[in-house]
Amino acid sequence: MIAQQIINALSQGAYYALFASGLTLIFGVLDILNLAHGAIFMWGALMSWFLMAEMGMGFFPALAISVVACGVIGILLDRAAFKPLRDRAAGHLPPLVSSLAVSFILVNLAERFFGTRVVRFPSDAVPFSGTLELGDVRLPMLQVALMCVSVVLMFALWYMVERTKVGRSIRALQENPDVARLMGVDVERTIAWMFVVASALAGVAGVFLGVAYNSASPYMGHWIDLKGFAVIILGGMGSIPGAVLGGLLIAFAETATVVYLSSDYRDAAAFVVLMAMLLIKPSGLLGSSREVRA
Amino acid sequence: MALLELEGVGRSFGGVRAVNDITTGVEEGGLFGLIGPNGAGKTTLFNLITGLIRPDSGTVSFRGKPLTRRSPEKIAALGISRTYQTIRLFEGMTVRQNVMVGGHLGGRYSLLDAIIGRRGFRDAERDLSDHVDSLLETVDLSARSSDPAGTLSYGEQRRLELARALAARPALLMLDEPAAGMNGREAQDLSTLLRKLVTETGLTILIIEHNMSMIMKLCDRVIVMNSGEKLAEGDPAAVRNDRKVIEAYLGGGHADA
Amino acid sequence: MGDLLQFLASYNYLAYLAALNAILALSVYIMLMAGQLSLASMGFMAIGAYTSALLMINGGMPFAVGLLGAAALAGLIALAIGKPILRLKGVYLAITTVGFSELIRFLALNWDYLGGAMGLNGIPQTTRTWHVFLYLAILIFLFHRLDRSRYGRALRAIGLDETAAKTMGIPTARYKTLAFAASAVMAALAGSFAAHYSFYISPGEYNFSQAVLVLIFAVFGGLGTHWGPVLGAIALTLLPEVFRFLQDWRPIIYGVSVLLVVIFFPGGLVGLFKLMIPGTRRKASPIAGGKDERHGTA
Numbered sequence: 001m002i003a004q005q006i007i008n009a010l011s012q013g014a015y016y017a018l019f020a021s022g023l024t025l026i027f028g029v030l031d032i033l034n035l036a037h038g039a040i041f042m043w044g045a046l047m048s049w050f051l052m053a054e055m056g057m058g059f060f061p062a063l064a065i066s067v068v069a070c071g072v073i074g075i076l077l078d079r080a081a082f083k084p085l086r087d088r089a090a091g092h093l094p095p096l097v098s099s100l101a102v103s104f105i106l107v108n109l110a111e112r113f114f115g116t117r118v119v120r121f122p123s124d125a126v127p128f129s130g131t132l133e134l135g136d137v138r139l140p141m142l143q144v145a146l147m148c149v150s151v152v153l154m155f156a157l158w159y160m161v162e163r164t165k166v167g168r169s170i171r172a173l174q175e176n177p178d179v180a181r182l183m184g185v186d187v188e189r190t191i192a193w194m195f196v197v198a199s200a201l202a203g204v205a206g207v208f209l210g211v212a213y214n215s216a217s218p219y220m221g222h223w224i225d226l227k228g229f230a231v232i233i234l235g236g237m238g239s240i241p242g243a244v245l246g247g248l249l250i251a252f253a254e255t256a257t258v259v260y261l262s263s264d265y266r267d268a269a270a271f272v273v274l275m276a277m278l279l280i281k282p283s284g285l286l287g288s289s290r291e292v293r294a
Numbered sequence: 295m296a297l298l299e300l301e302g303v304g305r306s307f308g309g310v311r312a313v314n315d316i317t318t319g320v321e322e323g324g325l326f327g328l329i330g331p332n333g334a335g336k337t338t339l340f341n342l343i344t345g346l347i348r349p350d351s352g353t354v355s356f357r358g359k360p361l362t363r364r365s366p367e368k369i370a371a372l373g374i375s376r377t378y379q380t381i382r383l384f385e386g387m388t389v390r391q392n393v394m395v396g397g398h399l400g401g402r403y404s405l406l407d408a409i410i411g412r413r414g415f416r417d418a419e420r421d422l423s424d425h426v427d428s429l430l431e432t433v434d435l436s437a438r439s440s441d442p443a444g445t446l447s448y449g450e451q452r453r454l455e456l457a458r459a460l461a462a463r464p465a466l467l468m469l470d471e472p473a474a475g476m477n478g479r480e481a482q483d484l485s486t487l488l489r490k491l492v493t494e495t496g497l498t499i500l501i502i503e504h505n506m507s508m509i510m511k512l513c514d515r516v517i518v519m520n521s522g523e524k525l526a527e528g529d530p531a532a533v534r535n536d537r538k539v540i541e542a543y544l545g546g547g548h549a550d551a
Numbered sequence: 552m553g554d555l556l557q558f559l560a561s562y563n564y565l566a567y568l569a570a571l572n573a574i575l576a577l578s579v580y581i582m583l584m585a586g587q588l589s590l591a592s593m594g595f596m597a598i599g600a601y602t603s604a605l606l607m608i609n610g611g612m613p614f615a616v617g618l619l620g621a622a623a624l625a626g627l628i629a630l631a632i633g634k635p636i637l638r639l640k641g642v643y644l645a646i647t648t649v650g651f652s653e654l655i656r657f658l659a660l661n662w663d664y665l666g667g668a669m670g671l672n673g674i675p676q677t678t679r680t681w682h683v684f685l686y687l688a689i690l691i692f693l694f695h696r697l698d699r700s701r702y703g704r705a706l707r708a709i710g711l712d713e714t715a716a717k718t719m720g721i722p723t724a725r726y727k728t729l730a731f732a733a734s735a736v737m738a739a740l741a742g743s744f745a746a747h748y749s750f751y752i753s754p755g756e757y758n759f760s761q762a763v764l765v766l767i768f769a770v771f772g773g774l775g776t777h778w779g780p781v782l783g784a785i786a787l788t789l790l791p792e793v794f795r796f797l798q799d800w801r802p803i804i805y806g807v808s809v810l811l812v813v814i815f816f817p818g819g820l821v822g823l824f825k826l827m828i829p830g831t832r833r834k835a836s837p838i839a840g841g842k843d844e845r846h847g848t849a
Contacts, residue, residue, distance in 0.1 A: 033642050035763070084814045092641055093588060097770045098813045100763055104806030112799065226653070226759055229646045237642075268657040271650035278639065278647055344718055370720035384711040394701075395708045399720040401701040408700035409693060415700065422701075462720060 003137045009248070009255035011143040011212075014150035016247030018205035019224055020231040021157055021240050022198030028238025029173045029194060030086070032095040036077050037228060038221030039106035040199045044070045044206030045216040046114045052125040059127050059211075067203040074199025075192050077102050083188075103221070110218035118217040126211050146208045153204065154244055157197070161240060166193050174238060223267075230270040234277050236284030245285055249273065297322040297498050298343070298466060302352035304522075305342055312338045314522040315352070320466070320500055325492055327509040327530070328502045330519035331542060336502045337379055339519070340470055344376050345369040356466070371399055375464035377455040379471045379502070385444035389435055389454055392443050393426045396461030400425070422461075429457040432487065448475040453484075460491075467491075469501045473508055481505060485512045510534060518542070563680055567748065569788040570683045571741055576768035576780035577690050578737035583774055584703070585730050586710025587637065588645040590762040592738040594652030595625045597757040599739025600746035601665055604674045607747075614677040618743050625739030626732045633728035649759060659754035670753025671746075678748040686740065687781070694777035706730060771812055773819020782820050 051062035128141035172180035210216035235242025296319035603617030772783020
């Protein structure tokens, strides 16, 4: 029983980490909250559903196309909502609102293209349908696959940020944009790449969440945005390991709430943990303490 | 009794003694210079006096009242105004609005007075408005009064910060490099203005400045700091000939002494 | 005849909704004046709605007492939590206040006394449209007076450079807390009026989407004066009606309009009007991000 719950929490944490790592990447470099991240996540899920259910594609081609498309949406989002504001140094409020506007547009377009109902994935298109039994612990293969994918992608992301040229540019931008520019970092190119990566990760999370719960709808992004913000603050804004840790912590808090209290309180758990954290260490678990407090 | 008294004031940042054991005082009605090479701890001393940071040793008192545990806003209310080395204007506001904010302490009316438009409110606002106009006149910015503060030239911004600091009608005015970025004529005009303020209104001014010829001509007394410590104190002529001061400046590679 | 009545009734409702949204936008705006992004308005709106509804239903109190109770409770809660919460800045404050609203919503969802997920039924319909208009008019007047006083200037100064404001003698922490309490009272009263306008409330009405919508009203209208949030709320409430013929595509028009205004008109709708009327052109909104956000305090 306990082992089963731990596995559930781990796979839930894996979703949160996938979703939140993109958010935290964008915040770390641009100091903005991207409120369209959940809408991109939703597009990933619905697009993969469309490709599988309506176009008869297999899971993997559908996953690949959806994720790439999410990356492209990410670039478009940056061009439409963030770049013009970045060019005139508009502060943190206008980007929040413009990304929200893009989110409206994305949700409405999804309603137009995919309909407003909750859709189900065709069972024959989804791989990993069995369960793995270890003693009395039953592991749906899908959960196992998601955890593996998360671990691999988090390592890939970590590798990209720490070891590659784009990653070095991202870190330079995070440190100091002016210095980065002087060092010859192509700022706009780096930011575009960052949006591709962040949005593709949201897409992966969307596809897997849609398939795992066997449901997707244009409104599935609303909640995850909020959760994502709780996760990245908890972990420390801008920190990718922090996003993983924060995602796991919130998933465990939620699971514990369901087990020991009631499933009614599940969604409050994230915010209770978050508030407690902000009172103790506002910069988050792995965050630096810059500019959190007055 | 001195207007401002510092006794053994010190503050460390991560093991570095930014200000160490400073004991000095400033009497009412004069111009006092605070000089020293870059990194000597002058601005830190300003921040310690105005309450932006707290000393970890020693006491600061103003008119006999200890400042050490007071918040910046309480210290300002006692009559200390300041400007900043890195100009800190309210850039989204107009020139005039900046100075109006500076006069916040002068308006002795409550929010309720303002809402119901009581006479105390209207009188106070009219007085403040007149005061602001005359201050803008004083710093020669009347023509720019409705321009956004961010559009002013560097020298104009320095003058605006001065007017904003004066709007609170302080007893002690602390200026952090007010002539930085000004040309010779502007700096000359500033000197004239500061001297006039001291003689005409009895204001006391404490000034950090790198422009040595200005400090030497303008100040009644000069305090010299180096590496967080007080190096010398006295009238400009004495300080200029002090061996330790000369060494500090030459040792620090400064040619402007 | 019946059609005409329905027409008028629906416009009556729209007018009410526009005014209500304007009030909520002002409750976000007073915090934005001080450079603080608070999304707690939905939480306080819920507090106001439930308080006055229960005072009337279970307490048998008159409407006026319900309103007073709502305002008092919201104000006291804001004063109590204001100081620790307002030490946080920028997006940290925003998310914490979202968390506050969510917790209030969970409380309403799970506390049987508050009706749980079913909400409260049978709330006396005591709100008249003119109540809401009068309330909005009073708020506009108060903002007008605030703007011309040292308190309004102080709030703006805090928003632009909190440290400099402190050394000007402005008690920044106290003013921020008071602005937070004012914002809470404004939202709570709006919540009461809304609850007693319909006849039923439920926790779902006070969610995150509503909170950000109110923020959009304010930014869309412009943050230079209090007319911005008022105009923004009215415009965005009426916009879907104007584009009724576009049917299901309306949210896109909504999104595109907001995007265009935010990107091309930093002063919002008010800024746009000022551009069109010669001679009134002044500088854009002062709330673009103060110095404290970029540089740490000295």
